[in-house]
Amino acid sequence: MPKFPPFDKDQDGKPIDTAHVQYQESLRTYQDCFKKDQGVCFTMLYCMHDDLIGEFESCPTAKDMWDQLKNPF
Numbered sequence: 001m002p003k004f005p006p007f008d009k010d011q012d013g014k015p016i017d018t019a020h021v022q023y024q025e026s027l028r029t030y031q032d033c034f035k036k037d038q039g040v041c042f043t044m045l046y047c048m049h050d051d052l053i054g055e056f057e058s059c060p061t062a063k064d065m066w067d068q069l070k071n072p073f
Helices: 021-047 050-056 062-070
Strands: none
Touching: 021 050, 021 062, 050 062
16 A cells, blocks of 8 residues: 655656646555555444554554554454
């Protein structure tokens, strides 16, 4: 899963054409992955006991949450 949206500037700091098809596809892919990841995070938090939610709700991705859950349990 892409953790960050596609860049709107290149390595030299020049703007990238965000109307370009490849950029739009990358952005859609990122948005789809982000939406699915948030759904997984919500599902895991929903299934937790209320005492545990505060400890895991700050995880930025579902993978990070899963990795933190693996250690104590």
